[in-house]
Each structure stands twice: as structure tokens, then as C-alpha cells.
Amino acid sequence: MFSAFNSLKGISALPEYRAVCCYTHDELKTVFSNHAEATAKKLGLSVKALLDRMQAYYGGFCFDGKTHAYSPFSVLQFLDENDFQNYWFETGTSQSLALYLYLYLRNKKLTADEFRGLSVSQNFARPPGELDQAYPESFLYQSGCLSLRPGNSPDNYTLDYPNREVLESMSWLLMCNFSGSERAAAEVKES
Numbered sequence: 354m355f356s357a358f359n360s361l362k363g364i365s366a367l368p369e370y371r372a373v374c375c376y377t378h379d380e381l382k383t384v385f386s387n388h389a390e391a392t393a394k395k396l397g398l399s400v401k402a403l404l405d406r407m408q409a410y411y412g413g414f415c416f417d418g419k420t421h422a423y424s425p426f427s428v429l430q431f432l433d434e435n436d437f438q439n440y441w442f443e444t445g446t447s448q449s450l451a452l453y454l455y456l457y458l459r460n461k462k463l464t465a466d467e468f469r470g471l472s473v474s475q476n477f478a479r480p481p482g483e484l485d486q487a488y489p490e491s492f493l494y495q496s497g498c499l500s501l502r503p504g505n506s507p508d509n510y511t512l513d514y515p516n517r518e519v520l521e522s523m524s525w526l527l528m529c530n531f532s533g534s535e536r537a538a539a540e541v542k543e544s
Contacts, residue, residue, distance in 0.1 A: 375414055375422030381407065388432045395435050410437055413515035418501045427518060441518045454498065455526050461489055465527045468499055471512045498523055 381389060381404060393403040411427040430440040457463075468490050477491065490512060493499045500515035514520040 374425070376425055376428055377420070377422055378404070378408065378412065381423065381428070385428075385432065392432055392435050406437060407431065408516075410517045413500055413519075414497065415500045415502065415515065418503050418510045424516075424518070439518050439521055441522050451522070451526065454496070454523075455529060457489075457492070458526055463489055463527070465524050468493065468512050469514070472504055473501075473510050473512060475508050475510070477510065 376385075386400075389400050389403055393400045396403065398406070407423070407428065408421075411431065412421055412423045414422045414424065416422075424441065427440040431437065471490055473490065477494070487495075490499065494501070494512065498514070498519060499512045501510040502513050504510045514523060
């Protein structure tokens, strides 16, 4: 009777939900201040330098073109391990995401740079509907692989990868696709 999400409402672009599932930079500076200070000391960095690197690695998710947020899982893993690593594909959900993305990118014959700087309208952030009918940039945005950046007018955005962690993950998946490596595909399935 219900073959798809027919009543799904995308709230990520609404002001009150901009960072509902993420951490903000202010939260890292306040709520996580003790952890940031301890981690900075262990790594021999200033707190500012640590937060700048964390922003480059794990920040940059943006759903409204203004508010930048961090991946909670990656931040928590980093603060636990004190090591700048790519944690994006480590969760059970992300493992399924990695395989799905690998197959999606391969089937659509997509490249890493074709969406960087792509201009999109304000309505772009709405849910894509059925995945097999969605534009690739819409699907990749909804799956967290692409993020919004300010555009050349108040009604437009541009797309880019949110951070180094996602860019490296996507680049690796695309490299696996272009190499046609069965071993690489098997590694994605096992990750």
C-alpha cells in the first residue's frame, strides 16, 4: 500500500533544524572545550589549530548555505582516538552507504569534480523523491556527500564536498570505479 516515503518532509533547510543532527563550531568550543584542550595538548597543537584542523576534516556540512556543522560520529571518534583519520565509512550505516555509493557512482559513470561549484536553486534542498528518478547531485546532497555553499545570488547555492573526510572517501570510491578493480570493490563490500 505504501511503496515509498510519501509523506516525508525535508526539514534540514529550515532555520530551526539547520544543525539538529550535527555539532556546530560553537558547541565544539564550549561543550567540548575540555576535550579539545586535552586533545590539543596530546597532539602538541594550540586549541585554535586543533579546531581549525577539525573543521577541515569533519566540519563543513551545510544545509542552508550559512550554518556549518560537524559530523558527530567523526568528532567523537577523533576525540576518543586523538588521530585525524577518515571515520566516515566506519559506522554500520556508512558501510552500507559506501557500497551503495560505489555502485551508484559506477552505474551513473560520475566523476569527482562534476558537482563541485555546480549552481543550484534554493528549492534544490527539497527531498529528491524516488532515488532512481532523482538527479545525481540531489541524491548526493541528500546522502551527505555534497554540501551547500553560498552562490552568486541570494536565491542560489553552489555544491561542494563538505570536508576533507568526505572528499577523500568519495575520491577513493571514484578511483575504485575508474580502475574497475574487483579487489577495490570487494574492499568496499567488506568495509
